[in-house]
Amino acid sequence: MISDADAAVMYDVLNPWDPAHWPGDRFYAELVMAADSVLDVGCGTGAMLILAREQGHRGRLVGLDPDRAALNRAARRADVDWVEGVAAQATSGAGFDLATMTGHAFQFLLTEADLRASLTAIRAVLRPGGRFVFETRHPQARAWERWNPSNVGDVDFLGRQLRVWHEVDSVVDDVVTFHGTVAEPDGTVLRVDSESLRFLEVRALNALLADAGFEIEAQYGDWDREPITEASREIITIARRPG
Incomplete structure (x- = not known):
């Protein structure tokens, strides 16, 4: 059998975080390295934040995830804060410059209640002007x-x-x-x-973001920052907390 701990290791084998080779990883890595403080919602095994620290990020880095086995693996890096919980439990008023949800983690928010509570909580952890960046597969x-x-x-x-x-x-x-x-x-x-x-359509997604108090700074259909078209496979969103 494959234990939960083994599954966490396997996740990293199947999904290596490598900005040098994967455009999506590079897209996020550039944003993380430019931000003074980052909350990675649904951080999993923490690969993005661990690499950011290894590459010299000196600001506040926090990973939030409900999977204890994944967080145990992430905790091999002690100079990043690892918190067990879901998006809706993010700490209000934390003042992050950037919140992220990578690896299509946003799609695990299934119900209207989950989506609204999560977006409200994520907005509340950002400083005025802070950004929430995530991607979801285009249906x-x-x-x-x-x-x-x-x-x-x-x-x-x-x-x-x-x-x-x-x-x-x-x-x-x-x-x-x-x-x-x-x-x-x-x-x-x-x-x-x-x-x-x-799998949310663009219009439904944007309505939820607006209801939660976000302004959409940009949306892309691929990791090269091209606009969303009828052929796009992704909806990559940069949303901003006004202020």
């Missing part, structure tokens, strides 16, 4: 149609060869529920994790 790209067993991936996990794939269970309105499987090469299942993601 028009229908990314979930590629999440199927035919797209199996072979993974070298600490010298152990494993197979990883995803399979969609349901699509109800704008919420997609799926499960990910980790198995031996012979197909012996070691771990199954179920997740749900919400």
Whole structure:
């Protein structure tokens, strides 16, 4: 079997944070390094903030995540503050320059109540003029149609060869529920994790941001900062707390 601690390590194997090679990572890294204080909401194993510290960031860095196993892995770097909790529990009045949600973490906010409470809390942690930056998959790209067993991936996990794939269970309105499987090469299942993601249209997303008191500074359809078009796969948003 694959434990929660092993799953946290595997996440980093499958999703290495590398601004030198991945445009999305570079997009966020530049923003983080330019900000005096950063709250990474849904920080997971903390790779973004850990690299920022290693590359010389001297300001306040805080990672917030509800996954204890992921935070335990993140805690290998003690000069970043790691906090267990969800977005709606972010501490009001903290005065951050920048809040981020990377890795499509924003899509884990499923209900209207979750979205509104989370956006309100994130706005409250920012100083006047502070920015909230995140991305969500554009529903028009229908990314979930590629999440199927035919797209199996072979993974070298600490010298152990494993197979990883995803399979969609349901699509109800704008919420997609799926499960990910980790198995031996012979197909012996070691771990199954179920997740749900919400795919918001641009208009609905922007209405929620406005209701929470954000102004939209910019929105892009890709990591090269091109505008959103009918072919865009992402909705990358820079929202600002007025002040």
